[in-house]
Amino acid sequence: MAAPKFLVVCLLCLLGLVNGMGSNTNEAEAIKFLNEFNEQAMIEYYITTELSWTYNTNITEYNQQAMIERNLVQAVFNKEARTNASMFDSTNFNNDTIRQLENLLYIGDSALPDEQLAELNKVTASMETRYATGKVCDEEGNNCESLEPDLTRTMATSRDYLELFKAWNGWRAAVGAPARKDYISYIALKNEAAEANDQPDCGAWWRSWYEVDDLEGDVTKLFDQLKPLYENLHAYVRRKLYEVYGEGYINLKGPIPAHLLGNMWAQSWINLQDLTEPYPGKPSVDITPVLVEKGYTAKRMFNVSDEFFTSLGLIPMPEPFWEKSMIEKPTDGREVVCHASAWDFSNQIDFRIKQCTDITMDDFITIHHEMGHIEYDLQYKEQPVVYRNGANPGFHEAVGDVLALSVSTPKHLKSVGLLDEVEDDEEADLNFLMSMALDKIAFLPFGYLMDKYRWGLFDGSTSTDEMNKSWWDLRKKFQGIVPPVERTEADFDPAAKYHIPADVPYIRYFVSFVIQFQFHEALCAAAGQTGPLYKCDIYQSKEAGTLLSNMLQLGSSKPWPDAMEQITGQRAMDASSLLKYFEPLTKWLEDENMKNKETLGWPEDTWMPEHPTSGTTMVYFSKFIVLVTSLVTFLFVRKLE
Ligand code: KAF
Numbered sequence: 001m002a003a004p005k006f007l008v009v010c011l012l013c014l015l016g017l018v019n020g021m022g023s024n025t026n027e028a029e030a031i032k033f034l035n036e037f038n039e040q041a042m043i044e045y046y047i048t049t050e051l052s053w054t055y056n057t058n059i060t061e062y063n064q065q066a067m068i069e070r071n072l073v074q075a076v077f078n079k080e081a082r083t084n085a086s087m088f089d090s091t092n093f094n095n096d097t098i099r100q101l102e103n104l105l106y107i108g109d110s111a112l113p114d115e116q117l118a119e120l121n122k123v124t125a126s127m128e129t130r131y132a133t134g135k136v137c138d139e140e141g142n143n144c145e146s147l148e149p150d151l152t153r154t155m156a157t158s159r160d161y162l163e164l165f166k167a168w169n170g171w172r173a174a175v176g177a178p179a180r181k182d183y184i185s186y187i188a189l190k191n192e193a194a195e196a197n198d199q200p201d202c203g204a205w206w207r208s209w210y211e212v213d214d215l216e217g218d219v220t221k222l223f224d225q226l227k228p229l230y231e232n233l234h235a236y237v238r239r240k241l242y243e244v245y246g247e248g249y250i251n252l253k254g255p256i257p258a259h260l261l262g263n264m265w266a267q268s269w270i271n272l273q274d275l276t277e278p279y280p281g282k283p284s285v286d287i288t289p290v291l292v293e294k295g296y297t298a299k300r301m302f303n304v305s306d307e308f309f310t311s312l313g314l315i316p317m318p319e320p321f322w323e324k325s326m327i328e329k330p331t332d333g334r335e336v337v338c339h340a341s342a343w344d345f346s347n348q349i350d351f352r353i354k355q356c357t358d359i360t361m362d363d364f365i366t367i368h369h370e371m372g373h374i375e376y377d378l379q380y381k382e383q384p385v386v387y388r389n390g391a392n393p394g395f396h397e398a399v400g401d402v403l404a405l406s407v408s409t410p411k412h413l414k415s416v417g418l419l420d421e422v423e424d425d426e427e428a429d430l431n432f433l434m435s436m437a438l439d440k441i442a443f444l445p446f447g448y449l450m451d452k453y454r455w456g457l458f459d460g461s462t463s464t465d466e467m468n469k470s471w472w473d474l475r476k477k478f479q480g481i482v483p484p485v486e487r488t489e490a491d492f493d494p495a496a497k498y499h500i501p502a503d504v505p506y507i508r509y510f511v512s513f514v515i516q517f518q519f520h521e522a523l524c525a526a527a528g529q530t531g532p533l534y535k536c537d538i539y540q541s542k543e544a545g546t547l548l549s550n551m552l553q554l555g556s557s558k559p560w561p562d563a564m565e566q567i568t569g570q571r572a573m574d575a576s577s578l579l580k581y582f583e584p585l586t587k588w589l590e591d592e593n594m595k596n597k598e599t600l601g602w603p604e605d606t607w608m609p610e611h612p613t614s615g616t617t618m619v620y621f622s623k624f625i626v627l628v629t630s631l632v633t634f635l636f637v638r639k640l641e
């Protein structure tokens with residue numbers, strides 16, 4: 001295997017066809033080539049994106065095939081661009097020409113030979129279709145439910161152990177296990193693609209986008225710094241769940257059953273807000289009931305988000321966005337990919353969001369997240385196509401979330417009529433900070449482990465024979481959660497999370513969750529806000545908006561530390577802003593856990609919860625006892641009368 005590849009590479013070297021090893025030293029010609037490429041790329045990408053959109057908003061065999069075939073045509077275009085770019089010897093060109101040419105040498109999956117690329121496209125499309133169309137039905141095969149909105153709502157609102165289990169387990173049976181075989185093919189093909197891009201494996205390739213020496217080391221340091229806060233939150237929430245579900249289901253020294261945390265993947269615990277408020281008597285900071293009561297529609301939620309962007313002087317969502325986006329789940333029977341995404345059609349006009357919006361606070365925040373992507377797209381649309389990316393993938397994920405940090409403050413929500421009552425005292429602040437921690441702190445280990453898991457599969461340190469076990473090893477080690485029933489290697493639970501079958505890397509979200517607080521702090525300073533970080537709201541601050549948009553306009557034309565420095569004055573990821581934001585809550589959690597003599601972590605890590613169905617027997621038994629007691633009391637009282 002290795003020898004022929006080596007030969008090919010050397011032949012290409014002799015011909016000067018790889019890595020800018022060409023012989024043409026004429027920079028004017030290089031610039032002319034780049035300009036022509038840019039014009040043509042806008043046309044080609046537009047066609048490719050349109051076909052992908054058609055599939056994503058109407059999943060049919062025909063649309064899937066059209067998308068796959070178009071991807072092959074796009075790959076031919078990309079390969080040709082790579083060949084042309086490699087004709088130049090760019091040693092003496094200016095930095096920008098070098099950066100653009102280098103970008104064109106790495107063409108992603110398109111570098112695969114036709115046959116393998118076709119196979120990869122087929123495998124990925126089949127995994128994505130299975131995920132997008134997955135349903136959970138009852139024993140008779142009736143009352144089938146999809147992930148959005150049905151199962152998501154159940155996971156968020158039910159406190160019935162068995163009902164939660166059925167949704168959790170049903171989803172994994174529907175879309176997890178069936179993806180196992182495809183995923184093994186996928187790993188091999190993605191590694192081939194990595195090698196075709198001069199990378200040792202696909203994990204290394206994905207990490208290379210961050211232009212640092214040791215991304216894994218960098219994120220591990222950040223994670224270790226944040227771990228104590230996570231463990232404090234975990235111990236506190238575990239106690240609250242113990243009060244609801246009792247000792248058969250919750251061990252106060254063990255990991256938490258994965259289906260009790262208000263979310264299909266236990267990645268956000270925001271839906272446990274009502275159970276976990278430090279001071280329960282205070283007005284709630286959850287706007288879901290207000291959105292529903294006031295009759296908000298998806299469109300109106302999008303308008304409110306757009307207004308926040310424009311209040312900073314940022315670019316409003318353009319007309320075609322409103323005409324062409326899909327902001328609700330279609331009701332005409334069409335199957336669609338519901339997982340939210342933001343689309344740049346590369347023609348400087350057409351930008352769209354696809355989201356099956358539910359009228360909840362969660363989705364209100366997701367709207368800001370997605371609009372952040374579009375805002376970035378709009379800001380860098382004058383850059384050449386090769387630079388129309390985030391400074392790194394984490395930057396792209398952070399933009400909308402930064403704005404949402406302001407939007408979520410109770411004062412802001414009240415000012416736009418989304419909360420009726422707010423109080424401004426220490427107890428109310430702690431309730432608010434708890435709600436933010438359930439989102440931002442609970443997410444950290446999940447954001448960290450999703451790619452740690454895939455990096456292990458790609459570099460071979462995790463065997464495909466233990467693909468499910470190693471997933472749960474990481475889930476237990478970092479999140480402190482366990483499956484509610486035993487799992488085996490017939491299962492493949494990672495595929496029950498969108499980004500795995502859909503081939504979307506995940507460390508970007510961990511990076512985002514750290515840097516969004518760095519950006520927030522810098523923008524708050526620009527807005528002249530001097531109070532605690534968690535109270536800052538940059539609404540209507542043109543200064544904050546300008547600072548942000550100047551950075552966004554760079555796209556990926558500069559290495560990300562330059563972009564970060566422009567906004568924050570720092571050149572590195574740093575958890576200090578995040579820790580500063582949560583400082584009052586950290587202290588409160590530490591005191592509370594100390595008072596209750598909580599065990600931090602999950603030392604009893606071999607513990608498993610009772611089987612859910614044996615649990616139901618218990619539930620029925622206790623209901624029966626209650627019934628008998630009431631009957632006896634009733635008869636007794638009657639007799640007394
Ligand atoms: C983020 C923020 C809050 C909570 C949770 C998260 C993590 C993550 C999740 O697990 O839900 N969030 C998302 O997946 C949001 C979708 C997206 O905006 O990140 C989307 C994912 C995606 C979908 C299809 C193909 C590729 C990526 N990303 C984008 O639409 C996107 C990414 C980069 C540039 C432009 C758009």
Ligand code: ZN
Pocket residue numbers: 369370373396397
């Ligand atoms: Zn995103």
